[in-house]
Each structure stands twice: as C-alpha cells, then as structure tokens.
Ligand code: SF4
C-alpha cells in the first residue's frame with residue numbers, strides 16, 4: 001500500500017468544496033478584471049467592473065465558508081492572531097496560515113476595487129473611483145490581481161501539503177486549481193455579460209478556450225504523476241467516471257467544441273459558460289471527496 | 295530543555311491485554327465510544343479499531359495466517375503517537391496549537407486549536423482526530439502532565455509485560471538494540487526496529503521493535519513531511535499564473551491590433567466606448 005493510505009481523512013467536505021469553487025471564481029474574476037484595467041482599453045471597463053462585483057462578495061462568502069468549516073468557529077481568529085500572545089500568527093510553510101492572510105489581503109483589495117467600481121458608475125461619490133483609476137488604481141489592481149491568482153491556486157497547494165492519498169501524491173493540484181479558477185472566473189463573467197458583443201467578450205471567450213485546453217493538459221499530467229498504485233483505489237470507481245464525464249467531457253471538451261462550432265446560436269456562449277462552471281465545481285468535488293472516501 | 299523522553303514499544307512481548315488503552319482512557323478522562331455500549335467490530339479482538347480523538351493508545355491485532363494455515367501467528371502492537379522529531383502535524387498547524395515540549399514530545403494545546411484539521415491530513419500515521427466532546431484535535435500527550443510531575447506515563451506504568459517502556463531516548467535506543475540482537479541470536483531474523491534512528495522523520499520518540507515489515511502493522515515504510523511538496527507545487531502554480539497572465543496579454547494585444555487595423559481601414563468599429 002502507498003504510504004499515503006496510512007493516514008486519516010480530515011473530513012474537509014462540502015463547505016470546503018464550495019470554498020475552493022467560489023474562491024477560485026473570485027480570484028480568477030479579479031485577475032481578469034485587473035488584466036483588463038492594466039492593459040486594456042476604456043471599452044473593457046464594464047467587464048472589469050463586473051469582475052470586481054464578483055470578487056468582493058466572493059471573498060466574503062469564502063471567509064464565511066472557511067469559518068463554518070472549523071470545528072471551533074469562534075476561534076477562527078487564531079488563524080491570524082496567536083491567542084496566547086496576541087502577536088500575528090504567520091507560518092510561511094503552512095498553506096492554511098498563508099492562505100488565511102492571502103484571503104484577508106484579497107478581501108481588502110477586492111473591497112477597494114468594489115468601492116471604486118461603484119464610484120465609477122456613480123453609486124458612490126465619484127472621487128472614490130480613484131481606487132481603480134490612475135496610480136492608486138494600478139496598485140490596487142496589481143496587488144489584488146496577484147492575491148486573486150494566489151487565492152485560486154493555493155487551495156491545491158494546500159491539499160498537496162498533506163500526507164493524504166491523491167492530494168500528496170502529486171504536485172500539480174495547485175496549478176490545476178489555478179487554471180480552473182481562471183476558467184470558471186472567465187465563464188461567470190461571460191455568463192453575466194453574454195448579451196453584449198464587444199471585443200472584451202470576444203477576448204474572454206478566446207481566453208477561456210485556451211485556458212480550458214491548458215486545464216486539460218494539466219489534468220492529464222496530474223493523473224499521470226499520481227501513479228497507478230494510488231489511482232486504482234482512489235479514482236477507478238464512480239469518482240473517476242464523474243471526473244471523466246463531469247469535468248473532462250462536460251466541463252472542458254464540450255465548451256471547447258462549442259467555441260469552435262457555435263451550434264446553439266445565441267445561446268452558445270451562455271451554455272458553454274454554464275458547462276465550464278459545472279465542470280469546475282465537479283473538479284473540486286472529485287478532487288476533495290474521492291480522497292476523503294479512501 | 296530536559297532530556298528527550300519517549301516510548302520504546304517492543305511488540306514481541308505484547309500480549310494484547312489492552313491495559314495501556316484502559317490506563318490511558320482513565321488517566322486522561324477520555325470518553326467511551328458509543329456511550330460505553332459494547333460494540334464489536336468483527337476485526338479480531340480489536341473493538342476500538344483506530345487511534346483517534348478519544349483513543350490515544352490502540353492495540354492492533356494482526357492475524358497473520360497463510361491461506362493453507364501452514365504458518366500462523368498473531369502479531370500485536372500497541373500503537374500511539376510517534377512524537378516525531380520532525381512532526382508533520384506541528385509543521386502544518388496554522389494556529390500554533392501544536393508545540394514541542396521540554397521533553398521533546400509533541401502536544402496539542404487544547405485552548406488554542408480551532409479544529410481546522412490540517413494536522414489530521416498531515417500526520418503520516420493517522421494518529422490525530424477530532425474529539426467530538428471538545429471539537430478540538432486530540433492525540434497522546436505522552437502524559438505531559440505526569441511527566442511534569444516526574445511520573446511515568448499511564449500506559450507504560452500499566453503494561454504488565456513491559457512491551458511499553460518509558461525513559462530517556464538515548465537509554466531506550468540502547469535497550470532496543472540489545473533486544474534486537476537477542477532476538478536475532480534466537481533466530482527471529484524478521485525482527486527489526488522502526489523509528490529508532492534519524493532515518494524516519496528525524497527519529498520517532500515513540501519507536502518500535504516489529505516482527506515483520508512495517509506495512510504489516512499498518513505503518514508507512516517511508517513516511518515524509520508534507521512540506522516536501524510545498525516548493526514544487528507553489529512553483530508550478532506561480533508559473534501557471536505567469537502563463538495565464540501572458541495568455542491574457544497576447545489576446546489584448548491582438549485585440550488592439552485588430553482595432554487599429556479596422557480604424558485604418560476607416561471602418562471605425564473599434565471604439566467600443568464604455
Ligand atoms: S505521529 Fe503524527 S501526531 Fe504524532 S507527532 Fe508524529 S505527525 Fe504528529
């Protein structure tokens with residue numbers, strides 16, 4: 001038996017599945033919004049604002065889900081502050097510790113961008129739009145975009161930094177979750193804005209297709225890196241079927257095909273986006289729960 | 295720091311009496327399973343099945359019978375937290391709840407743990423679980439309270455065959471070596487020590503004399519620290535972030551080129567004001 005099978009399951013289940021999914025979308029959406037702000041045109045602004053609208057609520061929901069998952073939720077602040085000494089609690093080699101700070105940082109920058117976006121459309125005093133424009137805007141977007149990428153990817157690194165079957169038997173999970181966070185973030189942006197046919201939308205569609213291809217490649221490498229001794233007990237069962245059908249077929253191959261052959265007419269883009277989101281969710285379900293089931 | 299202290303568990307003399315399990319539960323005031331109702335597991339004489347938040351010692355019963363019954367033997371082993379010198383649980387704990395004591399043992403501070411459970415996924419031996427009464431992670435403390443009072447841990451004191459021996463690590467290692475030589479001289483060539491030197495996680499402060507391969511006892515052959523995966527995973531993810539960013543930039547550049555080309559052709563579609 002591989003060494004990872006002598007361990008106990010941490011019982012990270014549905015709260016964490018949803019956190020990985022929503023955190024990935026939030027991080028991906030902000031990263032995309034930041035790319036548009038920093039390197040795009042004025043015409044890209046509506047979509048980048050949409051990214052900020054997704055990111056900040058996503059960060060709040062993420063925090064709530066993480067707290068709910070704790071067995072002692074009232075002690076959630078022990079992640080950030082040492083309860084005995086009241087000094088900051090930070091261990092760079094513990095992904096949960098780094099991740100707590102990363103989520104906090106992401107929440108902070110996405111809040112600033114959220115406020116800035118509301119100011120840009122006139123719901124808040126115009127002066128606040130400086131949060132996403134000009135020099136300050138560059139800083140918010142760069143730091144927020146980096147923390148968005150971090151949020152999307154560290155969850156996979158966290159799983160690999162254990163001794164559990166599947167998770168610790170590969171080092172590719174972080175990259176896989178990062179790419180999936182990016183593609184699901186793009187998919188949600190597309191789903192919310194598909195009626196407009198702007199160059200931004202075309203950019204997003206193109207980018208999502210490339211990202212899905214990359215995701216497929218990473219998934220294949222990941223499975224190859226795990227090795228048969230682990231794959232057989234963990235994924236040669238209903239979980240593996242779900243991975244093939246739900247993620248590879250529904251979440252990756254069909255959306256790519258729809259991109260090149262828009263057979264559903266006007267509904268092609270939203271349909272593909274929904275499928276990408278479904279696939280991204282199932283990816284988190286399979287990667288977490290198949291190992292938990294061992 | 296006091297001298298490193300620990301357990302040497304000699305499985306060759308264990309008789310499976312479970313005195314250690316009972317003594318541990320009594321001293322640490324750990325609840326019974328299933329409200330104390332008798333619950334048979336169907337696994338040999340083992341009805342506690344695993345180490346977890348309310349069972350910090352667990353006697354394993356391994357019925358080692360070949361199918362034709364030409365060789366048959368019982369292996370018994372009192373399992374416990376290994377108090378690893380390089381402890382995976384301590385490494386990942388984000389709250390700092392898990393500490394190393396002056397006796398070089400590993401203890402979870404119950405007032406700090408918030409039940410994130412990363413230590414459970416990290417421990418290579420499946421030692422830790424949540425105690426459902428406190429909702430915190432629990433495991434053997436190597437009787438930290440008794441050690442501070444100069445007493446022997448409850449399990450070691452209760453063990454009638456001295457299968458569980460407590461003492462300074464350096465002394466235990468010598469004793470283990472002698473016992474191993476004795477067994478080898480008696481022809482028990484399969485006997486071996488597990489965790490007695492630095493090769494496993496820098497040394498296990500609760501180490502074993504086994505009568506067969508570690509796998510047979512449910513012990514990993516080559517346990518490792520979770521952090522072995524940290525740098526490569528993080529590096530791959532960072533590379534991925536760069537790749538995705540570049541992918542986005544290439545697209546944006548293409549978009550701008552298209553727009554400029556369109557403007558040059560005087561069609562002026564490109565200025566999608568927002
Ligand atoms: S055996 Fe597990 S719980 Fe005990 S110190 Fe080692 S890693 Fe921690």
Ligand code: SF4
Pocket residue numbers: 386387388389390391392402406407408409410411412413414430431
């Ligand atoms: S469950 Fe408690 S002891 Fe274990 S890693 Fe989390 S905070 Fe630390």
